[in-house]
Amino acid sequence: MLLLAPPLLAFGLVYLASLVALFVSSFWSVNPFTTEIEHIWNVDNYKTLWEASAYRTIALRTIGIAAAVTFADALLAFPLAYFMARMASARTRTVLFIGVLLPLWSSYLVRVYIWRLILNHDGVLNWTLGKLFGANIGIAYTNWAVWLIFTYVWLPFMILPVYGALERVPQSYIEASRDLGARGWMTFRRVVLPLALPGVIAGSIFTFSLTLGDYVTPLLAGGSSSQFIGNVVYDSVGISNNVPFAAAFAAVPLCVMAVYLLIARRLGAFEAM
């Protein structure tokens, strides 16, 4: 109990208190003249968020791309995790694990910049397409590029929980399913998938929340309409020194995540982590 006190206290002070401070400050405003914070209670920030269509577009874009990234990661991660957990030899599994985790050791920024080089107008992708088909695609500095880079960057965070869930499916269940006459696909659909789903949901919490809170990839690889909630928060704090408005907008992903976590708990994701 005594050992638990410091981390709990730190959690309470650093984490919860700062969330409360965030929420409280979202009801303040800044003096437009000096951009200093004025402690006058009002809901103007939330009114602006609600009334200006641009902020709704930005929120929907952020949530939409986060969902698309999660979906793509789940599709990519499941076969690989299945192979690692149930088919690969111990040696191959180790090699694959290192392969999955290795990119996490390099800087996030480096990986984003590398993708920017690949997708460029005269980058590797267009060079290859040009040699093979004489064609080229212009996805550099678009939302497609943002989606692609996020999918790549967060993929390990999906593979690991899915792998964990698949590994825990007892071999005896699968044998029992076969004994009862289920073919491979039927066994997968009725036995493996339901047991692995909490792992996918657990992974989706990572990929979804990481995309939801990011602002670096849209800034570096996005085009003229690629702002995320994080970019607006960053600009509000960094450029106009409007911390209250930033706090108000930052409350939006918090609410989205709260709803998401409630649903995830229903689906048993917390047991799979």
Added chain:
Amino acid sequence: MSRKWVVAAAVAAALCVPAAGISHGNGLPTKIGKGEGQLNLIAWDGYTYKQWVNPFEKATGCQVHSKFAGSSDEMVTLMRQGGGSQYDGVSASGDASLRLIYGKDVQPVNVNLIPDWKNFVPQLKSPAHNTIKGVHYGVSLQWGPNTLLYNTKLVKPAPTSWSVLYSPKFKGKVTVPDNPIQIADAALYLSKSKPSLGIKDPYELNSTQFNAAIALLKQQKPLIKKYWALASDEIDLFKSGDAVVGASWPYQKNTLIADKAPVADTIPREGATGWADTWMMSAHAKHPNCMYKWMAWVSTPKVQAEQALYFGETPANPKACPVMNKLSKGSAAQYHCGASASYFNSIKFWKTPVAACGNGQNDCMDYTKWQQAWTQLKG
């Protein structure tokens, strides 16, 4: 203590921090006293280079500690940290200086204590971005224009107007800075192309003028490849050919030309916006004498020339021009050192938009509105 009280105390502690008091500097000093031995500065990267800092330390005994800021907004934030006494001075650009003055973060200075001040080009002795009603809140340092950058192979004939940034001819190959102050560039273009709007100063826009500038930028948006945030972004875009025309600084052109990219820049016939930096002294400076000595030091021709060449900008002190040429042949002309009044007047220097217009009315759009409009424009 119950748990409820712990939480309440924590919240109270978190809320108290920004409420630090503000006091104002008193009368101006009439002479510079003995140095305090230390000097803490917030500067643009490259503004406190050892080439001119080391001799300063030797001559005055003031040890310089500098913190580099990445943006005007970071400078403002740093100046306000810890009650504002952590730093003695800041090399603020025009879009930050008024915020610092009205926020009472900086104090008036006696320019008569800066021997080289009287040599400055007349436009930078008391510019609107650092002098309010005859009170000087700092000493001008260096300046430079925001230019029109273009690919010489793909953009022919060479552009002479900002209209190339707004015309569909280069659709998907245009890049402009991701910065609310960019609204002023649209306003500057409108001041010439639509005189009926009556725009006199691109930083003082009433709501009609402001909406016209935003409408122009909305029309420009489908043409934009990317709003660049870092100078290196724009360099990449021009190198790869993803952009062929854009708003820029001389720094990008110099870097691209050093890389043998086919680019050139120009100041179009409508004129250009630009930046002008000022050394300002904190209202709570702990080492004011060292700060005065520093402002005097960086105004001397030799240091002005060294810094101009190191950073790629233009000195406020025209006596630095021959020194520039001595250090690097032809550089004074390249950077328009000692520029004519007409060249200088073609540049509208960055300043923070505030509600109080020059016309004595309070109907101008302030910087918060600029920032929100910019965010909504990008969408």
